[in-house]
Amino acid sequence: xxxTISLPWASDFHVHLRQGAMMETVTPMIEQxxxxxxxxxxxxxxxxxxxxxHYIMTLYLNPDLTxxxxxxxxxxxxxxxxxxxxxxxxxxxxxxxxxxxYYPTFKAMEENNMVxxxxxxxxxxxxKGICILNAEERFLATLRELHADFxxxxxxxxxxxxxxxxxxxxxxxxxxxxxxTAHHLFLTVDDWAGQPHHFCKPVxxxxxxxxxxxxxxxxxxxxxxxxxxxxxxxxxxxxxxxPAAGVFTTPILIPLMATLFEKLGCLDKLEGFVSxxxxxxxxxxxxxxxxxxxxxxxQLDVPSAYSVKSTEDTVVPFMAGxxxxxxxxx
Amino acid sequence: xxxTISLPWASDFHVHLRQGAMMETVTPMIEQxxxxxxxxxxxxxxxxxxxxxHYIMTLYLNPDLTxxxxxxxxxxxxxxxxxxxxxxxxxxxxxxxxxxxYYPTFKAMEENNMVxxxxxxxxxxxxKGICILNAEERFLATLRELHADFxxxxxxxxxxxxxxxxxxxxxxxxxxxxxxTAHHLFLTVDDWAGQPHHFCKPVxxxxxxxxxxxxxxxxxxxxxxxxxxxxxxxxxxxxxxxPAAGVFTTPILIPLMATLFEKLGCLDKLEGFVSxxxxxxxxxxxxxxxxxxxxxxxQLDVPSAYSVKSTEDTVVPFMAGxxxxxxxxx
Numbered sequence: 001x002x003x004t005i006s007l008p009w010a011s012d013f014h015v016h017l018r019q020g021a022m023m024e025t026v027t028p029m030i031e032q033x034x035x036x037x038x039x040x041x042x043x044x045x046x047x048x049x050x051x052x053x054h055y056i057m058t059l060y061l062n063p064d065l066t067x068x069x070x071x072x073x074x075x076x077x078x079x080x081x082x083x084x085x086x087x088x089x090x091x092x093x094x095x096x097x098x099x100x101x102y103y104p105t106f107k108a109m110e111e112n113n114m115v116x117x118x119x120x121x122x123x124x125x126x127x128k129g130i131c132i133l134n135a136e137e138r139f140l141a142t143l144r145e146l147h148a149d150f151x152x153x154x155x156x157x158x159x160x161x162x163x164x165x166x167x168x169x170x171x172x173x174x175x176x177x178x179x180x181t182a183h184h185l186f187l188t189v190d191d192w193a194g195q196p197h198h199f200c201k202p203v204x205x206x207x208x209x210x211x212x213x214x215x216x217x218x219x220x221x222x223x224x225x226x227x228x229x230x231x232x233x234x235x236x237x238x239x240x241x242x243p244a245a246g247v248f249t250t251p252i253l254i255p256l257m258a259t260l261f262e263k264l265g266c267l268d269k270l271e272g273f274v275s276x277x278x279x280x281x282x283x284x285x286x287x288x289x290x291x292x293x294x295x296x297x298x299q300l301d302v303p304s305a306y307s308v309k310s311t312e313d314t315v316v317p318f319m320a321g322x323x324x325x326x327x328x329x330x
Numbered sequence: 331x332x333x334t335i336s337l338p339w340a341s342d343f344h345v346h347l348r349q350g351a352m353m354e355t356v357t358p359m360i361e362q363x364x365x366x367x368x369x370x371x372x373x374x375x376x377x378x379x380x381x382x383x384h385y386i387m388t389l390y391l392n393p394d395l396t397x398x399x400x401x402x403x404x405x406x407x408x409x410x411x412x413x414x415x416x417x418x419x420x421x422x423x424x425x426x427x428x429x430x431x432y433y434p435t436f437k438a439m440e441e442n443n444m445v446x447x448x449x450x451x452x453x454x455x456x457x458k459g460i461c462i463l464n465a466e467e468r469f470l471a472t473l474r475e476l477h478a479d480f481x482x483x484x485x486x487x488x489x490x491x492x493x494x495x496x497x498x499x500x501x502x503x504x505x506x507x508x509x510x511t512a513h514h515l516f517l518t519v520d521d522w523a524g525q526p527h528h529f530c531k532p533v534x535x536x537x538x539x540x541x542x543x544x545x546x547x548x549x550x551x552x553x554x555x556x557x558x559x560x561x562x563x564x565x566x567x568x569x570x571x572x573p574a575a576g577v578f579t580t581p582i583l584i585p586l587m588a589t590l591f592e593k594l595g596c597l598d599k600l601e602g603f604v605s606x607x608x609x610x611x612x613x614x615x616x617x618x619x620x621x622x623x624x625x626x627x628x629q630l631d632v633p634s635a636y637s638v639k640s641t642e643d644t645v646v647p648f649m650a651g652x653x654x655x656x657x658x659x660x
């Protein structure tokens with residue numbers, strides 16, 4: 001086994017960069033983690049903070065996003081539209097309950113070759129037996145239906161966490177892709193029960209679900225790719241009466257993936273998962289490992305926390321205080 | 331519907347009273363919550379703190395608890411023996427992995443008419459697909475086996491949280507009972523994800539599981555009874571990097587149960603659940619509602635926290651800051 005891996009700069013197809021001081025802190029860390037391509041909703045400030053980054057522009061689905069607006073957006077270079085079913089995540093004011101009302105918009109997206117990114121969870125509803133553990137599985141019927149109704153529309157099921165989701169995406173056509181986070185490849189429900197820094201939504205689920213995620217990335221399936229869903233919160237928002245949901249992996253992302261893929265014996269699938277697969281699905285230009293990143297077998301000491309610029313806050317990363325065998329050479 | 335309910339003093343067949351300042355704080359609250367019977371492992375200090383209480387003496391299963399010791403314990407008035415499968419709860423140093431090695435002890439318990447109290451969860455083991463969500467269901471085969479091998483031994487499955495456990499206990503003979511906590515009748519997984527004061531072990535599970543618990547108590551099944559598993563922790567232990575497991579219901583226990591039973595339309599089953607059923611199973615003398623407690627329709631304002639005696643700590647109760655329609659008349 002070589003002690004060096006040359007990779008193209010990676011792509012993270014789902015990441016939260018926040019605003020204000022947290023954004024200023026986190027945005028430069030994307031590159032530190034080995035990534036130079038990420039989808040965002042606002043580019044200008046981010047470009048100033050991390051000039052090497054390639055930002056994929058996205059919008060959130062909302063009632064103003066008419067077919068005419070989709071045509072304009074596509075002409076302006078917008079790549080994708082994100083959808084949050086109502087109530088399933090925080091900050092989803094434009095959450096969508098009934099997808100049928102957006103069918104004209106989806107039709108326009110299909111015609112414009114845009115990508116629909118789905119937060120694939122039904123809202124919890126105890127009367128219907130829906131909770132955070134089965135919310136993703138319950139959503140899969142909707143994914144199947146959307147794909148059947150818009151077979152040419154590229155759809156990404158974001159941050160899949162279950163065996164059911166993996167099997168569903170595998171069973172669908174080439175226009176359906178799927179992101180997997182770094183942390184869901186590590187965690188199960190036992191890890192976030194009583195550990196707020198591992199608490200995220202969708203929540204990590206059963207060991208068999210984690211196994212399914214690990215198997216699909218190990219297999220190198222071309223429609224599964226990295227979307228970290230990295231979501232920084234100040235420490236005080238994670239440790240309190242109501243810990244915020246989110247795991248922060250941005251600054252260690254690619255070394256973390258190399259660590260796992262080595263453990264799973266599939267380092268040969270690393271480049272596909274963190275770069276090639278997603279770029280192909282998104283129809284982005286190929287990037288070469290020349291002038292890319294070099295992973296080396298030098299221990300990476302993950303800080304116990306990072307300071308948030310211009311504040312007293314800190315943000316605790318995944319694997320805080322631990323070490324990873326792989327790091328990115330300067 | 332009457333605005334007054336007369337009940338015997340209730341029995342709580344599973345409660346944690348801690349030690350030191352927390353014990354001094356919590357023990358007098360048992361009676362405040364409407365309860366005068368509880369199982370404990372150490373009586374002397376507790377008696378001084380709450381002289382009206384009737385304590386049922388129990389031991390923890392451990393390698394020194396030979397059949398000879400069981401005979402002595404029974405003669406000394408010990409009622410039951412508690413078992414924690416290894417690793418499934420905190421403070422379970424004497425956790426048990428292989429029940430077969432304790433069969434002579436169980437035989438002696440059966441002969442002495444003692445009660446075996448099981449924390450019914452298998453230890454988490456990702457390799458075997460076991461996690462905190464299916465740990466109880468996986469344990470049920472062991473419960474069935476113990477009951478088959480010791481049909482006359484009274485066994486209590488403690489703090490059942492799943493539909494599977496309810497159905498299993500129902501299917502077994504009259505020597506198998508089951509406690510249900512107050513909080514598991516209210517919570518699902520959605521309530522403790524991101525809410526450390528609702529985090530306990532066993533964790534609350536699916537809405538269908540909560541429904542099953544509610545149905546069995548509504549039905550008045552005689553082998554299901556209250557064991558609150560109330561477990562106070564200082565606020566700082568609940569809100570931090572590693573929130574401790576436990577929900578604290580002791581000071582509001584019976585008003586809380588009245589509130590739920592009224593909502594479920596089964597107030598006529600309240601006395602059975604909080605008093606009669608458990609006392610019959612434990613073969614304790616009947617207690618009358620004369621000189622018992624009187625629940626009245628006077629709003630109970632649940633404090634946002636209680637001070638822990640002689641310390642700066644506080645302990646946050648279930649339903650903190652909310653109000654209950656029922657309270658106990660002075």
